[in-house]
Amino acid sequence: MSADTSAVEAIEEVTRAIVGRYSLETKSDWESQAWADFANAELIANGGLGVGDPDWFEYACAVLRGAFCEETNLPLVEASLVRLIFDREAPSAAAVAFVDPDIPQSLTYEVRDDGRTISGWATGVPWSAVMDLVVARGSEPDTWILVRVADCEIDRRTDCWGRPVGDIRMSGTTVQAVGRMTEERVMSYGRVAVACAMSGTMRTILAMSIKYAKEREQFGRPLWSFQTIKHQLVVASELVKMAERTSIASADIARTSDERMASLLAKCTAGSAATTVGNIAHHVHGAIGMTDEYKLSHLTRQLFMLRDRFGSEHECLREFAKGLASVTSSGTSLWELITAL
């Protein structure tokens, strides 16, 4: 395990306390209360996800590895990007949803003497209905804007991943802040942040699957005593180790030679690990793992949701392959590329 395991475990402990507090209560408005709890635990601002310096992104990634050990169901990944884009312009620990570039949207901007406004729509924006602010792409290249949710009309629904999503309409809505960062850079940091969150979720899925295999008896003995079950869980553990190690390494994205290629690698690795780890965990658990009352189903739903965020592993592989052709067209060998990443 890495040297910062104890830090991640401390964050996991805080997360379990927060998430556990709401799981038995009514779901009404729990998201904003949980967000406030994460903020109070200083996991969002002041050294948590509210990063303004690329060096701090590495720490934000450690927070995400810890905070996604449970069904967290909050836009913490998105929060890690907000400070990066807006620096000090965004309020500290702001509860922010994010209009991904690939979300269906039609947004137009107007610059007036008294500031900028935005009009149009975006559908299915995750967590927008329960957060205070929304980030979307700006009208000029490489710009991003921040608006208040209270200034928009939002229809709330729940998507298949269990997230509260909003269909947003804006009409001359005032832009609160403008940030500057290329879309590719936001996507690169987003991929790394998601890969870290996924490794956190996979860690819990693996631990609960091993525990279950050691407790559950069939044919008069624990599942763990069957070599085929044990070896399946070892395969899952290898993939969790690899996803963890690659996400830790890619969190050092600011110092990689190629942010985009490094982030695509991280997301490909986490994504393909998630498919196998999820399948093995469910196979070991049998039918109970598929039920809503059992925690595994919630974690799998979160893992598979994250798997598609900022590009699935299949999209990332396609992009990485194109990048490979481009990098090596100048005569760079495959080995030179691998050792430079």
Place this chain on the structure above:
Amino acid sequence: MFNVTEGVVLPSAPNTVSASGEGLNTFKSLPALRQQVRTFIEEEIAAQRIVPAVDPIPSGYDPSFSRKLGQKGWIGVTWPTRFGGNGWSPQARFCITEELVAAGAPVGAHWIADRQFGPLLLAVGSEQQCEQFLPQIARGELYCSIGMSEPHAGSDLSGITTKATVSETGWRLEGRKIWSSRAHVSQLMLVLCRTEPPQVEDRRLGLSQLIVDLSLPGVTITPIISMDGEHHFNEVQFDGVQLPADALLGTRGEGWKQSSQELASERGGPERILSSFPALALVARRLLDQPEPPAEALEATARCVVRIWGARLLAQETVRRIELGRNVSADAAATKDLGTVLETDIVDEVRRILAYLPAAERAGLADFVNLATLKAPAFTISGGTTEILRSVQARDL
């Protein structure tokens, strides 16, 4: 104040990052060494002094190349200077190993002595044994093979029956080892043998390791030819071989523990990821030189790169943990399992890429790739099968 943090010490952000030592910086801090090794290999290939091969550890035997590496200080790099080493970091050794194996350089002559025998001598050997063997190994002149498997004890290593009994001069060795790579061109063999009768409760007790001079009377080496037509395997018979008392390496009866340590060195390195890389590098170069490389073939190449990247990071982590003095048996087993399944899959991806190349290109590459396909089944066997590696890891879960 929010109460869930009571009793939990939250880390201070910047210190945690700097103290963690994470990322790849320690491995990236050696570009000069990496480049020196790379340039040297390129020059050797260009001058046709060496020929790249897939799986160069058993397949590439070239004592003159080993001696050149020794002269450059690239064998025994982490060993103390008084024993002929350089006292460099394990990361430096990692870089040298990667460059040699990825290029398919002929490292088979000295490899086992450098990777397994030397580190074990340093860990459990006597000062006299270290002085006797390590400088010769570091010069690329002394080669060692491994005597573990027997006809009836492959994966079930604790079932070995080769035995050593105490004699007037030291030890008398009787038994037979099999699938011993390069025993016919090595001066020494490190033999795992029984020095006490097997215990019913634990057969792993009562084993010891002996350093055997393969030129001694009573040693008979018979070649075993592999599926790819090569001769690196051997059967080695010991008929009452008389050994001196100081042939014992480490502690009598601790052979299993010492072998496990040795196997971790064998399993955790980058060579368990890159055996088939020379084939990928060759075929991918031809692909990438095409005016419009097909997307399917590019994606096959990309799949390999993604997995190599991940496996390298795990191997680097294992090296870091070895440096910290941790028990890395499970980590090394994970690295070898992921790495050798990957090496095998790479051969198939290479065949896939080949299918997208023009016929004339395919014909020129066929021999190299076909040879790789005949070596591939061994990747997940040597040094511990997939099943053994998974059982080793399961004990830690």
